[in-house]
Amino acid sequence: MTVALVTGVTGQDGSYLAERLVAEGCEVHGLVTRGDGRPASLPAEVTLHEGDLRDRDGLAALVRAVGPSEVYNLGGVSSVAQSWEQPVLTGEVSGLGAVALFEASWAAQERTGSPVRVVQASSAEIFGSPVRSPQDESTPVRPVSPYGAAKAYAHQMAAVFRSRGLGVSSCVLYNHESPRRPTTFVTRKITAQVARIAHDGGGTLALGNLAARRDWGWAPEYVDAMVRAARHDVADDFVVATGRTHSVEEFVAAAFAAAGVDDWRDRVEIDPRFVRPVDPALQVGDPARAERVLGWRPTVAFEEIVARMVRHDLELLAV
Incomplete structure (x- = not known):
């Protein structure tokens, strides 16, 4: 049975992802902050764990206890506007928190010998003022907001951990709604x-x-792209957008x-x-790699x- 750990499980993407994984018969665990309620959209089968992405030791303990084969990092400061109000918190949660989760997943993989597949929910905001449009996986990273900067750090560290042997894919998600x-x-x-x-x-x-x-898309389809990335043979960066x-x-x-x-x-x-x-500046993604490699298309x-x-x-x- 696939065991999945989802941070940000009570959010828009997290709830759709949890529904998808539960329907597939996966054992799903979700990280929530203290005091978060269980939204009606979250399946009862999801086991919730209180924690904080800023707690490196706590994340490591959670990964050891859950033993996930798939990890989806959807947690963090949720908007650009909030990041301007709380830039330090944004860096700690959306940047360093992601790296702490990569580190915990890599350590679990080293300890058990079983692969851990990780998906980092990156963002088009990493491109900030892009040098070209549409943007693809080779577009230079040059954020213009605290949110984009934190996401950029996590995005680049995903590549660092990938070179270290962790199967971590970074899905560069453009705006997606529901x-x-x-x-x-x-x-x-x-x-x-x-x-x-x-x-x-x-x-x-x-x-x-x-x-x-x-560049606006439909959230459940973007969740599908993340699942496809987690289960693809080769971890990589994927722009998820409509174009x-x-x-x-x-x-x-x-x-x-x-x-x-x-x-x-x-x-x-x-x-x-x-x-x-x-x-x-104009943010529009080129999803050609996701279409070609993952077989994903927005509809x-x-x-x-x-x-x-x-x-x-x-x-x-x-x-």
Whole structure:
């Protein structure tokens, strides 16, 4: 039986991953911070362990106790905005915490002689202001935010541990959404407020830079890419993206269309508080390697992703 350890198991990607692994018959363990509740979306079969990615000894003990054959590091500071508010914490959790998990996995592999496959959830933010578009696995790493810098360190250390004999793949995930995305993220903030406006017949949506463009995909498909990476014979770096971009304004328009609101422009206001200190240049990924090596392809269209999120938020209001 496959034994999997998932950090960040209560988040969007973690819950989809846990569902997938449990359905396959895997024994799944999840790392959670103290006080975290169990979300309704998390299968009851998942065994939760309280811990902290900053606790190197605790991580090592957890890996020894669980004995995983697959490790998925999805934990860490969850957003660029939060990283600007807490840059030191971001480095400790998303950077050093990942390396501590690599070290614990490598030590377990050395001790038992059994391979441990590791997936690091990297981010397009490692490219910051990319020198070219679209970005692929050879694009230079040059982050422009604390979040990107921490992810960049973990991404590069994944390659270091790979050269040391640990089967660790780094999946460079571009923006990926679902109804499970917290409302602290701009995409879910948009769909939740648009649903509220459609439900109540009034109200406004406050946003920052409407011109910012992102490569948005469907979260469960990105989880599938990570599982494929974990189980591929050769560990490597993989860009996981759609290869297409849409602006925040296009996201807003699609959300209002899904909610049945035609005249929406007067319902959107620009609030300087939501403008990032530094907004990265155009981020669009080239998923050719993931397609060629892993057999992975995104299939859910942008408009359908937005519509699914809006329908979910409308259903919540109808309860």
